[in-house]
Amino acid sequence: xxxxxxxxxxxxxxxLRKIQCQDVDIAAHNLMYPLFLVEDDEAVQEIPSMPGVAxxxxxxxxxxxxxxxxxxxxxxxxxxxxxxxxxxxxxxxADSAENxxxxxxxxxxxxxxxxxxxxxxxxxxxxxxxxxxxxxxxGVIDNEPSIQRIAEISLAxxxxxxxxxxxxxxxxxxxxxxxxxxxxxxxxxTVSVLSYSVKFASGFYGPFRDAAQSAPAFGDRKCYxxxxxxxxxxxxxxxxxxxxxxxxxxxxxxxxxxxxxxxxKDDYPELPLFIYQVSGEYSMLLxxxxxxxxxxxxxxxxxxVGMRRAGADCIITYFTPTLLDWLYCGPSCGRCWLxxxxxxQIASLRTSRPHCSIGCD
Numbered sequence: 001x002x003x004x005x006x007x008x009x010x011x012x013x014x015x016l017r018k019i020q021c022q023d024v025d026i027a028a029h030n031l032m033y034p035l036f037l038v039e040d041d042e043a044v045q046e047i048p049s050m051p052g053v054a055x056x057x058x059x060x061x062x063x064x065x066x067x068x069x070x071x072x073x074x075x076x077x078x079x080x081x082x083x084x085x086x087x088x089x090x091x092x093x094a095d096s097a098e099n100x101x102x103x104x105x106x107x108x109x110x111x112x113x114x115x116x117x118x119x120x121x122x123x124x125x126x127x128x129x130x131x132x133x134x135x136x137x138x139g140v141i142d143n144e145p146s147i148q149r150i151a152e153i154s155l156a157x158x159x160x161x162x163x164x165x166x167x168x169x170x171x172x173x174x175x176x177x178x179x180x181x182x183x184x185x186x187x188x189x190t191v192s193v194l195s196y197s198v199k200f201a202s203g204f205y206g207p208f209r210d211a212a213q214s215a216p217a218f219g220d221r222k223c224y225x226x227x228x229x230x231x232x233x234x235x236x237x238x239x240x241x242x243x244x245x246x247x248x249x250x251x252x253x254x255x256x257x258x259x260x261x262x263x264x265k266d267d268y269p270e271l272p273l274f275i276y277q278v279s280g281e282y283s284m285l286l287x288x289x290x291x292x293x294x295x296x297x298x299x300x301x302x303x304x305v306g307m308r309r310a311g312a313d314c315i316i317t318y319f320t321p322t323l324l325d326w327l328y329c330g331p332s333c334g335r336c337w338l339x340x341x342x343x344x345q346i347a348s349l350r351t352s353r354p355h356c357s358i359g360c361d
Contacts, residue, residue: 021305023308023309024305024308024309025308026301026304026305026308026315026323026327027072027327028071028072028073028074028324028327029074029075029314030308030313030314030315031073031074031075031314031315031316031317031320031323031324032074032075032076032077032118032274032314032315032316032317032320033068033073033075033076033077033316033317033318033320033321034076034077034079034276034316034317034318035056035061035076035077035078035079036053036054036055036056036079036080036081037055037056037057037058037061037078037079037080037081037100037101037104038055038056038057038081038082038083038100039057039082039083039084039085039098039100040057041057041058041059041060042057042059042060043055043056043057043060044056044057044060047207049206049207049279049283050207050279050282050283050318051283051286051287051290052286052318052322053279053282053318055081057100058100058103058104058107061104061108062107062111065108065111065112065115066111068320068321068324069112069114069115071324071325071327071328072324072327072328073115073320073324074115074116075115075116075117075118075314076108076115076116076117076118077118077119077120077166077316078101078104078105078117078118078119078120078162079101079120079125080094080099080100080101080125080126081100081125082099082100082125082126085098085099085126087126087127087128088126088127088128089127089128089129089134089135090123090127090134090145090149091123091124091125091126091127091149091153092126093126094122094123094125094126094149094153094156095152095153095155095156095157099156101119101157101160102156102157102160105117105119105157105160105161105162106160106161108161109161116163116164117161117162117163117164118162118163118164118165118166118194119157119162119164119165119166120166120168121150121153121154121157121165121166121167121168121169121178122150122167122168122169123146123149123150123153123169124169132146132168132169132170132171132224133145133146133147133149133150133169133171133224134146134149140223141171141223141224143171143172143173146169146171146174147171147172147173147174147176147177148177150167150169150171150174150177150178151174151177151178151180151181152181154167154178154181154182154191154193155181155182155185155187158182158185158187158190158191159185159187162191163191163192164191164192164193164194164248165178165191165192165193165194166193166194166195166196166250167193167195167196168196168199168252169196169224170196170199170224170225170226171224172240173240173244175193175195175240175241175244175245175246176244176245178193179193179244179245192247192248193245193246193247193248194246194247194248194249194250194274195241195246195248195249195250196250196252196276197237197238197240197241197246197249197250197251197264198226198234198237198238198249198250198251198252198257198260198264199225199226199250199251199252200225200226200227200228200230200234200252200253200257201225201226201227201228202225202228202252202253202256202278202280203280204253204256204278204279204280204281205253205278205279205280206279206280207279207280207282207283228256231259231260231263234260234263234264235263235264235267238264238267238268239267242268242271246271247271247272248271248272248273248274249264249268249271249272249273249274250273250274250275250276250316251264251273251274251275251276251312252275252276252278253276253277253278253280253281254275254276254277254278254281254303254307254312254315255277255281255303255306255307258306258307258310259310261273261275261307261310261311261312262310262311264311265310265311265312266311272313272314273311273312273313273314274312274313274314274315274316275307275310275312275314275315275316276316277303277304277307277315277316277317277318277319279318282317282318282319285299285300285303285319297326300319300322300323304317304323
């Protein structure tokens, strides 16, 4: 009998098990926290379909972020939500001076100088029709004016202080348009483009559309987001964005598309790859944990490790505050709190803090 059929001798010791888990460590820099910003500076608006997630005004956002930054929060992804500013056919207030994201960016740069700030770029939260691009009179996507608006919004966010612009609209050639306008404004070397390259038309987005108030007024987004069963067009979408100059790529949603994550990472190992654990995934896991279907902590780490194993370099997740609590070692701890408190098979997950150790399990 071949020795290759014997596995137990490779995993009987905790350190041996850690050696078997390659490239799946999760630290604070592997997490990006999505946040919803509203016009009321003092607002904290709970989102019923996403327990534990809220929309914030800029002042309450500062209070919310301060302890998270102290625990190691490395990056955030901002979404604007408007209810007072008027919505129109071209999303005029996506880049107006009164837009909550535009107003917040210089303050966030001042308050948290080491925090990496990304901004979602799309028209749907700001258009009267709720679609992600400009429409023709017949109600279909008009691509050229759409990518022009996406580029203009990207530039506005860049000028306001965004480190990363992240177009989620799924219009053709928007990466080219964004790179062009950044280059024309001497900003191509100081602003990164994180493309929602492979974004599927998914049922997992439901709670997000409540949170962002961005559901389409008619129809759906299947004509510009990718079919859930597709693989070839996903490959084409990533290739297109790479050729147009995207600095980073994304697959969205997460759990149901890990084969696509691997496909994209295998094709473009040189580019950082993000995965978005979307609102429906968050709510599904959280609610299952609450009713006792499984231990949330164990299952969430299992899911995140699976995303890392598939090839994701950074995970966008609403669980980020919880994960930072699990990862964070308090100054008086002296031991790796995460490693002591979670199942041994994930004890190697660690932060980069100097007082943390992977040897405390």
